[in-house]
Amino acid sequence: MSIPYNHRAIEQKWRKNWEEHPINVNDGKKEKYYCLDMFPYPSGNGLHVGHWRGYVISDVWSRYKLMHGHYVIHPMGWDAFGLPAENYAIKMGIHPSKSTAENVKNIKRQIQEIAAIYDWDMEVNTTDPDFYKWTQWIFVKMFKKGLAYEKEMPINWCPSCKTGLANEEVVNGKCERCGADVTKKNLKQWMLKITAYADRLLADLDKLDWPEKVKKMQTDWIGKSYGAEVDFKVEGKEESITVYTTRPDTLYGATFMVLAPEHELAKGLATDETRNAVEDYIYKSSLKSSVDRLQDKEKTGVFTGSYAINPLNNAKVPIWLSDYVLADYGTGAIMCVPAHDDRDFEFAKKFDLPIIQVIAKDGKEIENMTEAYTEASGTMINSGEWDGMESSVLKREAPAMIEKRGFGKKTTNYKLRDWVFSRQRYWGEPIPIVHCKDCGAVPVPEEELPLLLPDVDSYQPTGTGESPLADIEDWVNTTCPKCGKAAKRETNTMPQWAGSSWYFLRYVDSKNDKELVSREKADKYLPVDMYIGGVEHAVLHLLYSRFYTKFLCDIGVIDFDEPFTKLFNQGMITGKNGIKMSKSKGNVVSPDDLVRDYGCDSLRLYELFVGPPELDSEWDDRGIEGVYRFITRFWNLVMENKDKNVPETKELVKARHKLVYDITNRLESFSLNTVISGFMEHNNKLIDMSRKGGVDKKTLEVFVQLLAPFAPHISEELWEELGHKESVFHCGWPEYDEKAMEEEEIEIAVQVNGKTRAVVTIPKDAAKEEAVAKGKEALGDKLTGNIIKEIYVPGKIINIVAK
RNA sequence: GCCCGCGUGGCGGAACUGGCAGACGCGCAGGACUUAAAAUCCUGUUGUGGUGACACAGUACCGGUUCGAUUCCGGUCGCGGGCACCA
Numbered sequence: 001m002s003i004p005y006n007h008r009a010i011e012q013k014w015r016k017n018w019e020e021h022p023i024n025v026n027d028g029k030k031e032k033y034y035c036l037d038m039f040p041y042p043s044g045n046g047l048h049v050g051h052w053r054g055y056v057i058s059d060v061w062s063r064y065k066l067m068h069g070h071y072v073i074h075p076m077g078w079d080a081f082g083l084p085a086e087n088y089a090i091k092m093g094i095h096p097s098k099s100t101a102e103n104v105k106n107i108k109r110q111i112q113e114i115a116a117i118y119d120w121d122m123e124v125n126t127t128d129p130d131f132y133k134w135t136q137w138i139f140v141k142m143f144k145k146g147l148a149y150e151k152e153m154p155i156n157w158c159p160s161c162k163t164g165l166a167n168e169e170v171v172n173g174k175c176e177r178c179g180a181d182v183t184k185k186n187l188k189q190w191m192l193k194i195t196a197y198a199d200r201l202l203a204d205l206d207k208l209d210w211p212e213k214v215k216k217m218q219t220d221w222i223g224k225s226y227g228a229e230v231d232f233k234v235e236g237k238e239e240s241i242t243v244y245t246t247r248p249d250t251l252y253g254a255t256f257m258v259l260a261p262e263h264e265l266a267k268g269l270a271t272d273e274t275r276n277a278v279e280d281y282i283y284k285s286s287l288k289s290s291v292d293r294l295q296d297k298e299k300t301g302v303f304t305g306s307y308a309i310n311p312l313n314n315a316k317v318p319i320w321l322s323d324y325v326l327a328d329y330g331t332g333a334i335m336c337v338p339a340h341d342d343r344d345f346e347f348a349k350k351f352d353l354p355i356i357q358v359i360a361k362d363g364k365e366i367e368n369m370t371e372a373y374t375e376a377s378g379t380m381i382n383s384g385e386w387d388g389m390e391s392s393v394l395k396r397e398a399p400a401m402i403e404k405r406g407f408g409k410k411t412t413n414y415k416l417r418d419w420v421f422s423r424q425r426y427w428g429e430p431i432p433i434v435h436c437k438d439c440g441a442v443p444v445p446e447e448e449l450p451l452l453l454p455d456v457d458s459y460q461p462t463g464t465g466e467s468p469l470a471d472i473e474d475w476v477n478t479t480c481p482k483c484g485k486a487a488k489r490e491t492n493t494m495p496q497w498a499g500s501s502w503y504f505l506r507y508v509d510s511k512n513d514k515e516l517v518s519r520e521k522a523d524k525y526l527p528v529d530m531y532i533g534g535v536e537h538a539v540l541h542l543l544y545s546r547f548y549t550k551f552l553c554d555i556g557v558i559d560f561d562e563p564f565t566k567l568f569n570q571g572m573i574t575g576k577n578g579i580k581m582s583k584s585k586g587n588v589v590s591p592d593d594l595v596r597d598y599g600c601d602s603l604r605l606y607e608l609f610v611g612p613p614e615l616d617s618e619w620d621d622r623g624i625e626g627v628y629r630f631i632t633r634f635w636n637l638v639m640e641n642k643d644k645n646v647p648e649t650k651e652l653v654k655a656r657h658k659l660v661y662d663i664t665n666r667l668e669s670f671s672l673n674t675v676i677s678g679f680m681e682h683n684n685k686l687i688d689m690s691r692k693g694g695v696d697k698k699t700l701e702v703f704v705q706l707l708a709p710f711a712p713h714i715s716e717e718l719w720e721e722l723g724h725k726e727s728v729f730h731c732g733w734p735e736y737d738e739k740a741m742e743e744e745e746i747e748i749a750v751q752v753n754g755k756t757r758a759v760v761t762i763p764k765d766a767a768k769e770e771a772v773a774k775g776k777e778a779l780g781d782k783l784t785g786n787i788i789k790e791i792y793v794p795g796k797i798i799n800i801v802a803k
Numbered sequence: 804g805c806c807c808g809c810g811u812g813g814c815g816g817a818a819c820u821g822g823c824a825g826a827c828g829c830g831c832a833g834g835a836c837u838u839a840a841a842a843u844c845c846u847g848u849u850g851u852g853g854u855g856a857c858a859c860a861g862u863a864c865c866g867g868u869u870c871g872a873u874u875c876c877g878g879u880c881g882c883g884g885g886c887a888c889c890a
Contacts, residue, residue, distance in 0.1 A: 677827035
């Protein structure tokens with residue numbers, strides 16, 4: 001009896017061995033491959049089996065690249081600033097610097113259990129001053145380029161987290177972190193001008209090998225639209241109001257105009273009769289939260305008393321105010337064409353405003369219109385000189401026509417807003433700005449960075465719109481770097497996304513104290529070739545990182561403008577019935593026990609076997625038994641055959657090539673669950689062959705090589721058992737020969753009218769006559785009626801059509 | 804409301820460009836070994852009918868294209884996700 005499989009001893013042995021003899025070494029000659037995980041924030045709850053999956057996927061891919069002779073950059077770090085870490089610290093009553101350090105330690109231990117080939121020399125932590133020095137440095141650079149600016153405006157405010165939020169952090173009117181209803185608060189904020197990059201962020205999506213879903217989400221988020229700005233004169237006044245529309249073709253149908261209550265002209269348009277009502281409406285709107293505004297089912301509004309003149313036909317249209325028009329999109333004012341827009345139609349019906357149809361539906365005017373006709377297709381009617389034109393054509397041409405006639409211009413708009421970058425919280429990078437009475441906002445000189453986050457006892461958020469830093473007088477009070485007079489520090493901190501927007505650049509030169517990253521190393525090791533993480537960051541981290549990368553490229557720090565060449569989103573692991581794993585639900589499965597009982601190798605395989613890596617999968621502990629059985633059976637197979645000197649048979653060679661073919665192709669297409677089932681299937685076949693006469697050594701070796709990225713410990717052990725001195729990871733990836741796996745005879749289904757009635761064995765490239773004859777023979781008396789047609793697709797099917 | 808994606812056994816899931824539906828695994832049932840159990844091994848496992856070879860039905864539902872459809876097309880229902888008054 002040979003040695004039984006002992007995962008504990010084997011895994012311990014190889015962990016130690018890899019530590020002493022690293023397998024992924026940069027010799028300066030190998031081609032680099034950068035495979036990156038989205039770095040975790042150090043949560044106090046530790047890792048569950050769901051976190052494992054992403055890390056296993058990336059490690060399998062990294063080891064696969066390693067076996068192809070690459071030097072693999074596969075780092076790990078900590079996204080340790082920000083709300084999650086701080087909220088946890090507040091809850092536990094431990095200072096965030098302390099709780100964060102503890103959590104990092106614990107999670108690092110757990111991550112090491114995965115046995116990934118992480119290069120811990122590269123490790124970064126966003127809360128490390130040597131790291132956030134450069135986070136602040138980027139901010140200063142942006143400030144100097146005019147991309148960071150201060151603005152007082154109503155921003156999204158989470159009353160629970162007591163901080164302002166970026167647009168991207170508000171999901172369905174709720175805080176992305178805590179789920180509380182988001183309100184509006186008027187605050188002076190630092191903003192990043194991400195909108196300056198809107199066009200490039202949109203256009204460059206084409207360059208990326210990313211899931212279509214994520215590209216689409218970013219496209220929609222950027223939300224580029226094409227249309228025109230049209231100027232309407234206000235009757236009896238000097239002013240004119242500019243509206244933005246994507247449907248200038250419907251200009252003749254504009255029967256009224258609506259301004260956002262916050263529009264700068266709103267108040268001034270009121271007449272003596274309407275003044276009270278108008279001011280009342282503006283005041284009430286200002287009190288409404290964004291959630292209220294969204295949830296209002298009925299449209300509200302007030303007539304200003306003023307009229308505008310449609311520049312096309314000089315029609316007089318009433319000007320209304322309504323909060324369904326957004327102040328910060330387009331011009332904050334719209335022309336309303338109730339016949340061809342749902343919202344305008346609703347508003348017109350409610351306030352009894354005229355409706356003029358300008359596009360014919362099915363060639364005619366609609367009687368008793370009950371809903372807006374929103375298609376841009378049909379012939380123009382009631383539109384003066386435009387009558388008879390096709391609306392879709394006019395929609396395209398109208399902006400230029402309007403521009404030519406001098407009452408507007410062709411333009412585009414984006415849904416993307418500038419990034420609210422201030423947080424009224426303690427646990428973040430201090431914004432390196434000094435406010436001076438004379439010089440205004442002055443950046444902290446670059447040589448004085450990092451601007452350290454002061455240590456405080458009271459780090460709870462104040463809720464007043466001021467950061468806790470505002471209370472630390474000897475920190476706040478400073479001198480102006482420009483004029484030397486007394487000045488005050490900016491007390492807001494940066495959002496969690498600041499560090500994560502560029503951390504991937506730092507790994508390859510993490511100890512550089514002169515530069516963010518040396519240009520030499522950046523050119524050599526960047527960008528990221530493969531990025532693996534959850535889809536939840538589609539419009540947050542992934543958009544911000546692209547923006548940062550483009551900026552850093554523009555100022556010459558790096559020479560590429562897209563950070564992540566290829567992106568893979570792994571699905572979530574959930575508990576029973578697809579319920580998200582959480583402590584409160586009590587359905588969290590910790591990897592620790594499973595590693596102890598079944599071993600790291602088994603858990604790695606099972607993480608992949610549960611389902612397609614890109615889809616969510618329900619965790620079921622029992623399934624790991626099957627994987628453990630496979631590993632044990634494979635172990636036994638190798639142990640029984642390794643010293644038997646079994647000669648290679650044709651059948652064994654065929655099986656070997658088929659094995660390499662299956663595993664390689666499935667791995668290349670990221671079908672990792674079927675890679676594992678492929679291993680199992682081939683293992684079963686080999687066990688069968690082993691009983692019939694044995695399995696040759698070469699086949700066993702190839703199997704071990706293929707298994708290595710997935711189950712590294714057992715593979716190294718068996719590789720050694722097979723007589724090798726060198727690590728299996730340095731012995732290349734096996735190749736297959738399609739000719740070698742071809743069968744001379746194949747089984748082929750014989751159908752009658754498309755239904756399988758028999759299976760015959762025929763030569764692989766049998767001629768039609770032969771195949772059909774054999775098929776008919778096999779069918780025997782199952783074939784009745786007159787034969788109408790005989791179909792033979794070599795290698796696929798024989799189908800006899802009979803009546 | 805708009806835009807994506809998905810519906811396959813008791814369960815997780817296979818089926819590459821249309822070609823034997825249900826690979827692989829879990830679970831379950833039966834058997835071998837054992838005093839017994841665990842572990843291990845073997846057999847069976849979509850449903851209905853039949854002792855049986857076999858027959859019929861079957862990939863959410865209805866219809867279409869095709870010699871042939873889980874796969875392509877049209878419609879319906881259900882589930883999940885994104886956006887949500889962006890003019």
